[in-house]
Amino acid sequence: MTAIDNVKEMKKALRDKLKLSYGCTVEEANEAQMLRAAALVLRELMADREIASKRKTRETRARQVHYLSMEFLMGRSLMKNAYNLGVSDLLTKALEELGFRAADVFEAEPDAALGNGGLGRLAACYLDSMTTLDIPATGYSICYELGIFRQRIVDGQQVELPDDWKELGGAWLVIKPQETETVYFGGTLRRFWDSDQLHVVCEGATPVLAVPCDMEIAGYQTNHVNTLRLWDAKSPAPLDMSLFSQGEYLRAVEQHAMAETIAKVLYPEDNHYEGKSLRLKQQYFFVSATMQSIVRKHIEQYGSPLDFHEKNVIQINDTHPALVIPELMRIFMDDAGLSWDEAWNITRRSVAYTNHTVLAEALERWPQALMQTLLPRIWEIISEISHRWQKQVEDRYHDPRKTAEMAIIWDGQVRMANLCVAVCMAVNGVSALHSDILRRDLFRDACAMEPSKFLNVTNGVDHRRWLSEINPGLDALIRDLAGGDRYLMHPLELKKLERYAADDAVLARLGEIKRANKESFARYVKHTSGVSLNPDAIFDVQAKRLHEYKRQLLNVLHIIALYQRLQDDPNMELRPHTFLFGAKAAPGYAVAKRIIRLINSLADQIDNDPLCRDRLQVAFLENYRVSLAERLMPASEVSQQISLAGKEASGTGNMKFMMNGALTIGTLDGANVEMNEVLGDENMFLFGLHADEVERMKREGYMPQKLYARNETLHRVIDRLKLGFRDGVSYEDLAQRLLIDDEYMLLQDFDSYCAAERRVAEAYADARAWNRMSLLNVARSGIFAADRAVAEYADNIWHVPHR
Numbered sequence: 001m002t003a004i005d006n007v008k009e010m011k012k013a014l015r016d017k018l019k020l021s022y023g024c025t026v027e028e029a030n031e032a033q034m035l036r037a038a039a040l041v042l043r044e045l046m047a048d049r050e051i052a053s054k055r056k057t058r059e060t061r062a063r064q065v066h067y068l069s070m071e072f073l074m075g076r077s078l079m080k081n082a083y084n085l086g087v088s089d090l091l092t093k094a095l096e097e098l099g100f101r102a103a104d105v106f107e108a109e110p111d112a113a114l115g116n117g118g119l120g121r122l123a124a125c126y127l128d129s130m131t132t133l134d135i136p137a138t139g140y141s142i143c144y145e146l147g148i149f150r151q152r153i154v155d156g157q158q159v160e161l162p163d164d165w166k167e168l169g170g171a172w173l174v175i176k177p178q179e180t181e182t183v184y185f186g187g188t189l190r191r192f193w194d195s196d197q198l199h200v201v202c203e204g205a206t207p208v209l210a211v212p213c214d215m216e217i218a219g220y221q222t223n224h225v226n227t228l229r230l231w232d233a234k235s236p237a238p239l240d241m242s243l244f245s246q247g248e249y250l251r252a253v254e255q256h257a258m259a260e261t262i263a264k265v266l267y268p269e270d271n272h273y274e275g276k277s278l279r280l281k282q283q284y285f286f287v288s289a290t291m292q293s294i295v296r297k298h299i300e301q302y303g304s305p306l307d308f309h310e311k312n313v314i315q316i317n318d319t320h321p322a323l324v325i326p327e328l329m330r331i332f333m334d335d336a337g338l339s340w341d342e343a344w345n346i347t348r349r350s351v352a353y354t355n356h357t358v359l360a361e362a363l364e365r366w367p368q369a370l371m372q373t374l375l376p377r378i379w380e381i382i383s384e385i386s387h388r389w390q391k392q393v394e395d396r397y398h399d400p401r402k403t404a405e406m407a408i409i410w411d412g413q414v415r416m417a418n419l420c421v422a423v424c425m426a427v428n429g430v431s432a433l434h435s436d437i438l439r440r441d442l443f444r445d446a447c448a449m450e451p452s453k454f455l456n457v458t459n460g461v462d463h464r465r466w467l468s469e470i471n472p473g474l475d476a477l478i479r480d481l482a483g484g485d486r487y488l489m490h491p492l493e494l495k496k497l498e499r500y501a502a503d504d505a506v507l508a509r510l511g512e513i514k515r516a517n518k519e520s521f522a523r524y525v526k527h528t529s530g531v532s533l534n535p536d537a538i539f540d541v542q543a544k545r546l547h548e549y550k551r552q553l554l555n556v557l558h559i560i561a562l563y564q565r566l567q568d569d570p571n572m573e574l575r576p577h578t579f580l581f582g583a584k585a586a587p588g589y590a591v592a593k594r595i596i597r598l599i600n601s602l603a604d605q606i607d608n609d610p611l612c613r614d615r616l617q618v619a620f621l622e623n624y625r626v627s628l629a630e631r632l633m634p635a636s637e638v639s640q641q642i643s644l645a646g647k648e649a650s651g652t653g654n655m656k657f658m659m660n661g662a663l664t665i666g667t668l669d670g671a672n673v674e675m676n677e678v679l680g681d682e683n684m685f686l687f688g689l690h691a692d693e694v695e696r697m698k699r700e701g702y703m704p705q706k707l708y709a710r711n712e713t714l715h716r717v718i719d720r721l722k723l724g725f726r727d728g729v730s731y732e733d734l735a736q737r738l739l740i741d742d743e744y745m746l747l748q749d750f751d752s753y754c755a756a757e758r759r760v761a762e763a764y765a766d767a768r769a770w771n772r773m774s775l776l777n778v779a780r781s782g783i784f785a786a787d788r789a790v791a792e793y794a795d796n797i798w799h800v801p802h803r
């Protein structure tokens, strides 16, 4: 097996790759070229292991996990792979000795940003853990040409730019044309009998080629290597000019264009469904290619599809890949010749579904007409599943209301969540609270029919990346105090830090580490944007997608209140406070974009008011993304997790902040509830309505205008929105939204939020007490490691062994 054991070998390997792929010397190479050379060196280290891993899976006839997700938010890979392969020091030294600044080479790598936010990043963290736990697993998605847009702020407003990541990021991809699959769209169905067997064929369908672009995934301290398979879409044949004479030319051009657009761009909507036909094409494209390839390999090895479910488990990341259900049925029946009952038994036992949101506007419902024309056979199969399910529901409940609610096809729409709930062997939520809401509310009646299939797996994050790799200072402290690097494989070992909760020297060192991280982040921000952050101020951070339910606007309302207090009383005692925001808004989400503009207007106002100098600051961090989060988390002191209770399925940023010693100000929502269970009320800052209180108040009638009329502070804040700031932009629209509807109850939680912010400021005044809380946050963050979450999937859903 290829190995690199010292700096000399690493330098030679880099030189060789430069020569091979660019025909240049080290002296002639630039950072981008060196980056590609380094990627090739690491890929070579992984390639042997990947082959060996696959061979082992085959020989032991092991059950395999197939993780299907429309999004994998991988971020950068060079540092991560070097770290997992145990060569990060070697690589850094080799680069330096070859005359490069290693940091510049790492920085040259673009993020592979094939995802929007939580759901996509979760998939990336889980790939790392599945591999580290030696689970034979493959991730599947689309090889989008453009990932999530790059965000620029121009005159306070978001502008979207294309994210052309593949030019350099493609260095990690291995293209495998020999494993191409063909996916068919449209056409008309024809049935015929042939020796007692009914055949269904689809004629005149448009073929699209799915070409695998594989990314190798190395685990930590293991030789096991898994694969992330990204499908690229290609048109089958080059344009055939001879078709012109047959009048087919335009059709050929259309087909060609259709194929080439499928993998063009990631849909940038997060938690908001739009019934676009291109999106449905993307979903079927990657699902069909994936399932064809999995079934083909299964039959090659085992000879029969009948034991498919014993050797394979398909995990679907939300409903986006839900077409696996009818597609598996189709392959088993139409391609493998099984009966409906045989196909149904295998399919039901193979697929498990994770739900990631309860927001009604995020639930996928495809128009029947679209599905019928684009995927006629799939539509037929879904219809049959739907009929059978409906009968089951009627027999069980005899209740037309429930029949309507639980229906898969209703009112001209195909409801993907109901399809998954009806068919899958397991359905799980992503935090204890979220899973309870699924069982008690969203999927109540289906749950009563089959309670044992509704499970919880609280999310987790890759703590090797999100702590050890990005926060070397804290990593060194943990190694000193908690038994070296044991915590990297056993995250609960972080608990050992608790012994030092009263150790002044340790607490001081923790404070120094945070201070150094803040300074380094401030240097980075200065360098990249020109903005000076004051490292003496508390770094109070809200970084996540922009969505009304996440309530960035509540954060803004509080800052305005603070600013007005300062204006009223310029001599008030105010500890320096810097509020940082990072957020992308979906390009079509007008309100979210207005909130971004508001944050920038406020930042500008405060920045230009001498009253605020060195005391109050607001900064909007442009283009929030994985690689920026990696710099931000270690420097953060306060983590804002302030969604309306019951709306955030879990959150995973909350866990990353906690691991890096930030204290949480938050509602009892998503995984915050479980953070509160391990931390107690004394080590975080809770506020706001609980999920059940939200429900009750909504039922009984919530009237935001009353709060506005009664609450002097709130009144002034909202009036200030209307008035606007020094740039002359009025935010009357946002003010009206709060007064008329306030769907996410910002006004209701305003007072309690301000009180919690005051507790934060008071607590920060006592550095020792603060550092103690910070230490306890790190110490108790171990349960939020992705290794724990993946082990639970393996034990309770996949039934596969793991390390």
Ligand code: 26W
Pocket: 116, 117, 118, 119, 120, 122, 269, 270, 271, 272, 273, 274, 318, 356, 357, 362, 363, 364, 430, 459, 648, 649, 650, 651, 652, 670
């Ligand atoms: C169809 C449009 C669309 C696109 C993405 C709908 C829904 C989504 C995702 C399911 C939204 C999402 O990312 N959900 C987040 O998933 C995280 C991982 O489980 C959770 O931590 C977040 O709370 C949840 O918002």
